[in-house]
Amino acid sequence: MSVLDTNAGGGQARENVIVVRGLTKVFKDFWNRPKARAVDSVNFEVKRGEVFGLLGPNGSGKSTTVKMLLGLLFPTKGHIEVFGHSPRHVATKSRIGYLPEESYLYRYLDSDETLDFFGNLFDIPPAERKQRSEQLLEMVGLSKARRRQVGEFSKGMQRRIGLAQALINDPDLVILDEPTAGLDPLGCREVKDLILALARRGKTVILSSHLLSDVEDVCDRVVIYYGGKIQAMGTLKELLATPDAMRITTPILPRATVEKVLEVIRRDVAEDKVRIDTPTQNLENYFLQVVNKARAQEADTSGATSGNRVAEYLRAGTAENSPSHQARVLDRLTRGDEPIAPAAPVVQVTDVESLSNKKLEQLTKHEVPPAPVPTPSAPPEKARQADLNKANEKLSSLLNKDK
Amino acid sequence: MRRILAIASLTLRAAFRYRVVLVMALLLVAGVIVLPLIIKDDGTARGFTQIILTYTLALTTTLLGFATLWLSCGILAREIEEAQMQMVVVKPIARWQIWIGKWLGIVALNAMLILLAGAAIYTIMQVRARNLTAKEQTILQNEVLVARKVAMEDTPDYEQISRDLIRERLQHEAPPEGLSIPALQTIIREQLKSRDQLVQPNQRRIWTIQVGPPSEVRDKPMTIRVRFDPPVPDLGERFMTFWEFGDLATKTQFETNFVMPSEAFVEFPIPPNLINDKGELHIRFDNRNEKALLFPEDGMQVMYRIGGFGGNFARGLGIVFCWLALLAALGLAGATFLSFPVAAFCTIGVLILSMSTGTLKQIIEENGIVAVDPNTGRVEETKVVNTLAVPVARGLLNTFNLARGFSPIDNLSSGRAITWTDLSQAFFQICILLSGGLAAIGIAIFTRRELATATK
Numbered sequence: 001m002s003v004l005d006t007n008a009g010g011g012q013a014r015e016n017v018i019v020v021r022g023l024t025k026v027f028k029d030f031w032n033r034p035k036a037r038a039v040d041s042v043n044f045e046v047k048r049g050e051v052f053g054l055l056g057p058n059g060s061g062k063s064t065t066v067k068m069l070l071g072l073l074f075p076t077k078g079h080i081e082v083f084g085h086s087p088r089h090v091a092t093k094s095r096i097g098y099l100p101e102e103s104y105l106y107r108y109l110d111s112d113e114t115l116d117f118f119g120n121l122f123d124i125p126p127a128e129r130k131q132r133s134e135q136l137l138e139m140v141g142l143s144k145a146r147r148r149q150v151g152e153f154s155k156g157m158q159r160r161i162g163l164a165q166a167l168i169n170d171p172d173l174v175i176l177d178e179p180t181a182g183l184d185p186l187g188c189r190e191v192k193d194l195i196l197a198l199a200r201r202g203k204t205v206i207l208s209s210h211l212l213s214d215v216e217d218v219c220d221r222v223v224i225y226y227g228g229k230i231q232a233m234g235t236l237k238e239l240l241a242t243p244d245a246m247r248i249t250t251p252i253l254p255r256a257t258v259e260k261v262l263e264v265i266r267r268d269v270a271e272d273k274v275r276i277d278t279p280t281q282n283l284e285n286y287f288l289q290v291v292n293k294a295r296a297q298e299a300d301t302s303g304a305t306s307g308n309r310v311a312e313y314l315r316a317g318t319a320e321n322s323p324s325h326q327a328r329v330l331d332r333l334t335r336g337d338e339p340i341a342p343a344a345p346v347v348q349v350t351d352v353e354s355l356s357n358k359k360l361e362q363l364t365k366h367e368v369p370p371a372p373v374p375t376p377s378a379p380p381e382k383a384r385q386a387d388l389n390k391a392n393e394k395l396s397s398l399l400n401k402d403k
Numbered sequence: 404m405r406r407i408l409a410i411a412s413l414t415l416r417a418a419f420r421y422r423v424v425l426v427m428a429l430l431l432v433a434g435v436i437v438l439p440l441i442i443k444d445d446g447t448a449r450g451f452t453q454i455i456l457t458y459t460l461a462l463t464t465t466l467l468g469f470a471t472l473w474l475s476c477g478i479l480a481r482e483i484e485e486a487q488m489q490m491v492v493v494k495p496i497a498r499w500q501i502w503i504g505k506w507l508g509i510v511a512l513n514a515m516l517i518l519l520a521g522a523a524i525y526t527i528m529q530v531r532a533r534n535l536t537a538k539e540q541t542i543l544q545n546e547v548l549v550a551r552k553v554a555m556e557d558t559p560d561y562e563q564i565s566r567d568l569i570r571e572r573l574q575h576e577a578p579p580e581g582l583s584i585p586a587l588q589t590i591i592r593e594q595l596k597s598r599d600q601l602v603q604p605n606q607r608r609i610w611t612i613q614v615g616p617p618s619e620v621r622d623k624p625m626t627i628r629v630r631f632d633p634p635v636p637d638l639g640e641r642f643m644t645f646w647e648f649g650d651l652a653t654k655t656q657f658e659t660n661f662v663m664p665s666e667a668f669v670e671f672p673i674p675p676n677l678i679n680d681k682g683e684l685h686i687r688f689d690n691r692n693e694k695a696l697l698f699p700e701d702g703m704q705v706m707y708r709i710g711g712f713g714g715n716f717a718r719g720l721g722i723v724f725c726w727l728a729l730l731a732a733l734g735l736a737g738a739t740f741l742s743f744p745v746a747a748f749c750t751i752g753v754l755i756l757s758m759s760t761g762t763l764k765q766i767i768e769e770n771g772i773v774a775v776d777p778n779t780g781r782v783e784e785t786k787v788v789n790t791l792a793v794p795v796a797r798g799l800l801n802t803f804n805l806a807r808g809f810s811p812i813d814n815l816s817s818g819r820a821i822t823w824t825d826l827s828q829a830f831f832q833i834c835i836l837l838s839g840g841l842a843a844i845g846i847a848i849f850t851r852r853e854l855a856t857a858t859k
Contacts, residue, residue: 027857038857064857070493072855094495102859104486106413108420120409121494165490 016081017173017204018046018069023078025064025228038064040228042078046206048172051199053215054208056225062208063101065225066177069206070098082173094122097171101178101208103158107151111142111161114150115168122169129168135311136164139194155182163191170313174198175206180214189288192218197310216240249279406496410504411511414478418512427470427516434462435523439531448543451535455528456547456816463520464723464812467513471727472750475509475734480743486859498850502735502842509731513724521720525713546670550715550820551626551706554614554684558700559599565592589768601697602631602690608698610686612705614678620707622675627686628704628817630668631696640665642696645689649677665696668817670706709820718821719811725833729806730754732838736845740852757803766796805832 025039039061046052054062067073068080071087085092105114112133119129137143140160145153150161159182166174176195180188195205195218209215215222216236224232232239253261258276265274418424442454479502482488491501532543565588578584602608614620627648633640644663649656657677663669678684684705690696733753737746809829814821 036857067489067855070489072489072492073853090495090497092495093493096493098490098493100486100489102486104490106417106487108417109413113416117409117413118490118494121406121491121496123405123495169494 014047014049016045017048017050017083018044018206019079019081020044020065020069021079023065023068023080024076025061025068025073026076038228039068042228042230044223044230044233046204048204049199049202050221051195051205051207051219053219053222054206054225055210055212055215055222057210060225061228062210062225063177064228066175066206066208069175070096094169095172097166097169097174099159099162099166099174099176099179101181103150103153103155103162105150105158105162105165108149110149111137111146111164114161115165118165119168124169132168132170132311132313133164135313136167139311139314140164141190156184156187159183160187163194167311167314171203173204173206175208177208178210179207180209180211185288188214194310198314201314407500407504407507410491410496410501411508414505414508415512417478418474418508423470423474424512424516427466428519430466431463431516431520432523434466435459435520435527438462439527446535446539448535448539448547451531451539451543452547452816455531456524457812459520459524459527460719460723460812460815463517463524464726467516467520467723467727468730468754469751471509471513471730472734472754473747474512475505475731476738476741476746476750477743478509479505479735479738480741480746483738483854484742486855488854492854499846502739502846502849506728506731506735506838506842509735510728513727513731517720517724517727521716525716545818546626547816547818548712549708549818550710550712551818552615552709552820552822553628554612554705555701556610556612556703559595561592561595564595597697600699600702601695602688603695604690604693606690608688608690610684610688610703612684612686612703613682614684614705614707615682617678617680617682620675620678620682623707624675625673625677625684626670626706627673628668628670628706629663629698630702631665631698633665633694633696636666638664638666642692642694645691647687648673648684650679650683650685706819712818715821716815718823718826719815721826722809722811722821722829722833725829726806729833729838729841732841732845736841736848739845739849757807760800760803760807763796763800763803766792767800802837805837808832 021043023039023042024037026034027036027038029035042061042065044052054065056062064073068075069082069087071093080087082089083092083095106117109117115133115136116129119132124132134143137146140163142157142160142164145157150158153161159179163176163179166176174195176191179191179195183191192214195207198205199218199220205218207215207219219236221235222233222239223230262274262276438458439455442458479488482491488501492498528548532540532548535543568591569584569588579587582590614625627646631642633642641662641664643660645658645660647656647658657673659671659673661671686703686705730750733750734746737750741749809825811821813819
């Protein structure tokens with residue numbers, strides 16, 4: 001796949017929100033001598049409705065690229081178009097929401113004033129501003145802290161208010177620089193769900209992160225930076241698929257059944273290529289389970305509360321406006337009633353050339369959830385209950401302290 | 404406009420939340436109240452004015468001036484350094500709107516503080532004036548707490564006259580040896596000035612001063628404000644003075660004579676209706692002393708009452724306010740491309756330079772930086788640096804004078820009127836020309852500046 005061939009998955013011609021061609025940024029010292037080549041001949045496009053990830057280690061040029069997209073830095077060479085205009089075109093900025101990597105908010109303003117100020121910069125009328133502020137504060141879980149000055153906020157709370165201000169204008173393009181930095185796992189999940197909700201509404205999201213899980217969970221397409229250059233680019237499916245292996249997940253089976261299955265498999269595949277284990281869920285899912293349980297048992301926190309429903313104006317006029325969808329976006333993560341999937345062992349098979357594509361489809365149809373949000377799978381309730389309670393206590397105290 | 408106002412009100416809010424307003428308000432009120440308490444006046448109306456009006460107004464102007472520079476440098480430079488500005492410029496607001504919004508915020512803050520200080524000074528004056536004797540109170544009401552119009556004789560353009568004289572002479576004669584043309588012009592200019600201003604022993608000087616339309620000044624008592632200097636400064640010396648006022652032809656004359664100190668302004672009343680039909684007042688002075696006396700350019704002033712003190716005081720504060728608006732623009736312009744400490748240091752430097760223009764004047768008068776031999780008046784050959792220095796000094800001085808050409812504090816404490824024309828002129832020159840120029844420079848730099856860095 002060439003660097004410029006970026007028509008994401010679907011193949012239909014969606015409009016370009018961002019076009020970057022030959023973008024180069026050289027930082028210079030006081031005497032105008034080149035100091036560092038932060039971004040080097042970068043090309044990419046971002047289509048409308050995409051969640052686009054800029055991935056790379058610290059100092060690889062992600063943030064510099066983002067700052068050039070926003071007109072905060074000027075390219076040394078190359079060309080950027082945002083909605084068909086230069087990044088410095090003032091009117092275009094009314095369609096953009098930006099969350100910087102650190103909280104650059106005014107420390108002396110409280111949450112309400114912060115949103116009111118930024119709302120004013122978008123020329124939003126007072127009544128509308130007030131309504132949106134309320135919904136956003138509710139959404140990011142700061143409605144109890146609306147009169148507290150931002151300078152007093154914890155890092156996580158500052159992140160939340162930062163996210164709220166980025167959405168005050170109902171932007172068509174949301175640029176998020178390390179959006180989950182400083183957030184607890186609950187907050188991370190909320191942000192990720194919010195990103196997905198925005199994408200479903202046809203909004204374009206650019207996400208810059210060095211946290212692989214962030215990118216993996218939400219991005220349609222990513223570029224991977226290293227040393228200011230793009231090292232890889234494509235959809236996650238293209239980049240991550242291992243086409244020569246497959247995995248079957250089932251509930252725990254009796255030993256006899258497993259033997260039978262293995263017997264069938266061994267007819268096609270050598271024994272040393274087959275592996276059986278019990279899948280472990282990832283820590284994020286486990287953590288969320290514990291917290292949800294704690295919340296069900298009640299815990300009032302003075303800090304940021306967990307986010308609630310996506311602000312109404314951000315939902316309006318979309319297919320997702322259905323009650324079922326609204327429930328899915330954030331609520332699901334904040335309530336303790338999520339059904340826990342039964343534990344399942346995994347049979348991992350390598351080199352299964354003989355299995356037809358048809359078979360594969362049938363197998364995956366029922367197992368893989370349709371939404372990009374990973375469905376948590378969990379160990380049997382009884383076996384884990386003791387551990388869960390222990391962790392529950394620990395994390396509850398941690399949460400109350402750290403908020 | 405909503406965007407500009409949002410920035411302005413944010414700036415104001417910052418000043419309140421960081422307690423700048425509280426501290427400044429306390430400092431101003433304390434200064435205005437405490438200063439007259441610790442410095443005793445001598446019981447005269449003039450001493451009273453000196454302390455209550457001049458000192459407190461000067462204190463207010465200085466305090467607010469430095470605070471404005473400091474604040475305007477800080478409010479922009481620190482927002483850029485701490486990256487809050489990044490959050491603003493990515494919103495649909497042009498950079499000029501941000502700059503103007505900041506400026507308006509600081510200007511509004513100054514308006515509040517100057518109103519507060521003005522009210523405090525006015526109240527203190529009214530309260531303290533009761534302690535004066537009845538006689539001094541009358542002087543106070545007549546000489547200080549009034550708005551008097553000032554008329555002076557037109558000063559000839561000595562620069563032009565001396566230039567014409569030289570041109571005329573060089574047509575017939577060769578230039579004098581060892582003396583450059585500019586040096587020669589300086590000598591001639593000074594000679595012309597002293598010819599007009601110096602009154603030799605047993606000589607008479609006559610002034611013709613256009614006071615005002617006769618209808619406007621009819622029946623109005625007038626005050627003469629006069630000052631002269633002896634050839635060698637000596638504060639203790641007194642001189643006998645002989646004065647005649649009015650037109651010889653109309654026979655409406657007034658004569659007076661008295662002993663007067665030198666090197667200080669002296670005021671004395673003359674009766675009304677001494678001016679002629681053209682609105683002119685003729686003044687004759689006889690020097691019967693043994694020494695020559697020099698009347699400086701503003702050494703002879705005719706004043707008459709045109710209004711009360713309140714309005715005059717408000718207009719005076721208006722001019723101070725224009726200065727503060729200019730300082731806000733200066734601070735912001737510096738902060739658009741310098742870091743906070745450097746911007747504060749540089750702009751305060753510019754302020755000090757503008758307040759001490761003696762050197763600039765000297766460079767212009769001596770036609771260069773190279774010293775003139777005081778005995779021969781000879782100047783070394785004009786060098787490249789001088790051909791550059793003179794226009795630069797002239798440009799700087801003219802620019803500074805656009806703001807310095809007003810003296811509201813001096814006018815208020817001598818009861819001279821600050822007219823609406825003065826105020827509008829101050830507004831035009833200071834707020835439009837100078838502040839506008841600084842704003843243009845500041846905005847141009849701000850628009851071209853990258854507001855993020857590699858790390859922030």
